[in-house]
Amino acid sequence: MIQAKIVLFSFLLGIGTTLWxxxxxxxxxxxxxxxxxxxxxDKKPVAITAFEIDVFPxxxxxxxxxxxxxxxxxxxxxxxxxxxxxxxxxxxxxxDYGKNNLSNAPVTNVSWFAAKxxxxxxxxxxxxxxxxxxxxMADEKRIDARxxxxxxxxxxxxxxxxxxYANPIGQTFKNYWGVYxxxxxxxxxTADFNSIxxxxxxxxxxxxxxxxxxxxxxVNATDLMNYAAFMRYAFRGSLKxxxxxxxxxxxxxxxxxxxxxxxQNLR
Numbered sequence: 094m095i096q097a098k099i100v101l102f103s104f105l106l107g108i109g110t111t112l113w114x115x116x117x118x119x120x121x122x123x124x125x126x127x128x129x130x131x132x133x134x135d136k137k138p139v140a141i142t143a144f145e146i147d148v149f150p151x152x153x154x155x156x157x158x159x160x161x162x163x164x165x166x167x168x169x170x171x172x173x174x175x176x177x178x179x180x181x182x183x184x185x186x187x188x189d190y191g192k193n194n195l196s197n198a199p200v201t202n203v204s205w206f207a208a209k210x211x212x213x214x215x216x217x218x219x220x221x222x223x224x225x226x227x228x229x230m231a232d233e234k235r236i237d238a239r240x241x242x243x244x245x246x247x248x249x250x251x252x253x254x255x256x257x258y259a260n261p262i263g264q265t266f267k268n269y270w271g272v273y274x275x276x277x278x279x280x281x282x283t284a285d286f287n288s289i290x291x292x293x294x295x296x297x298x299x300x301x302x303x304x305x306x307x308x309x310x311x312v313n314a315t316d317l318m319n320y321a322a323f324m325r326y327a328f329r330g331s332l333k334x335x336x337x338x339x340x341x342x343x344x345x346x347x348x349x350x351x352x353x354x355x356x357q358n359l360r
Contacts, residue, residue, distance in 0.1 A: 117155065119145040120271045121349065127227050127237065141227045146220055147344040149262040149273055150281060151211065154196035156203070159211050160188060166207055176204040179337045197261045199279045199342040205334040208282045208343040219284040220346035222329070226322075229276065231269035239322075248321040251277045258340045279342040286329045 122145065126138035160167050167187040168180055181202050185191035190200075203211075205219075212218050220228075232238035239245070251257065258279045265277035275281075332341075 117147040117149055117151065117345070119147055119347070121145055122224070122228055122270055125227070125236070127223075127230060129223060129226060139223055141223060143349040144220075144224055144346055145349060146224070146228055146270075146272060146346045147217075148271060150199040150279060150342045150344045151208075152197050152262060153190040153194055153200045156200040156211065157188060157190060159214060163210070163214065166210060171207065173335075175206040175335060177335050177337055179339075180204060180207070181337075183339060195259070195261055197263075198259055199262055199274070201258050201279055201339050201342045202337040203282075203341070203343065204337050205282050205286065205332070209284070212343075212345040215345055217345035217347040219282055219343060222283040222285050222288065224346060225275075225281065225283045226325075228268070228270055228272055231272075231275075233266055233268060236269050245321050248276045249324075252321075252324055258342070279340055280325075280328060280338075282341065282343040283329070286332055289326060289330065 122141075122143060124141055124143040126140050128138050164170060164187075166175075168182075168184060169187050171180060179202055183191075183194060183202055190196070209219055230237050230239050232241065232244050235241070257277060260278060262278065263273045265274050267273055268275060
């Protein structure tokens with residue numbers, strides 16, 4: 094019985110290794126704490142549980158492979174409630190991203206619904222906003238570089254550059270965790286992208302979003318000088334799950350314990 098379990102585990106490990114080679118590599122993000130710009134009334138650190146995240150954003154080629162397997166998410170077949178009319182509008186056709194779009198450039202013009210489905214089909218999920226911000230606050234050498242003027246200037250200068258979304262993945266710096274393109278390529282969906290601004294009362298939500306830079310929306314911010322983060326939160330607050338834009342892509346994450354649970358079930 095024990096030998097059979099070992100053989101089964103080895104078989105599953107072999108499958109996992111094969112699939113791993115075909116997908117975007119992931120890195121482990123160790124658990125820790127950070128203070129988000131919003132979401133903590135007492136401005137105390139928020140705990141982040143260890144998880145894994147894709148090293149790179151999802152590319153045109155990877156998304157095309159997904160569409161061929163799930164054609165209901167192609168441009169002509171996706172339902173309007175899941176994506177607006179700009180969904181993959183820069184592609185040449187349903188299954189052709191065109192000669193003007195690099196295969197290794199990040200896929201954009203993808204809705205939250207479509208990004209979520211892609212991640213689920215990979216056995217993954219979209220990263221939570223706190224997870225994404227936790228990884229994104231690192232530069233090449235530091236886990237938290239938000240207080241570094243040069244780091245924030247780099248992010249702000251990227252916001253001013255046009256069409257960075259057309260560049261290939263992996264051309265920006267590799268941060269402390271071994272993750273590329275958190276800044277400098279595309280904006281990215283998170284699982285709870287607009288949770289900070291959803292109070293349940295629409296007028297209040299609009300006021301908070303409108304006054305993000307000055308007024309009520311910034312009063313509860315933990316760092317009034319972190320303009321780069323203000324931009325991210327403002328952008329997220331302007332989105333709806335079916336929206337798509339040319340500079341908005343995504344990457345996937347997954348819980349660290351997922352594979353451990355699989356092994357425990359074999360015992």
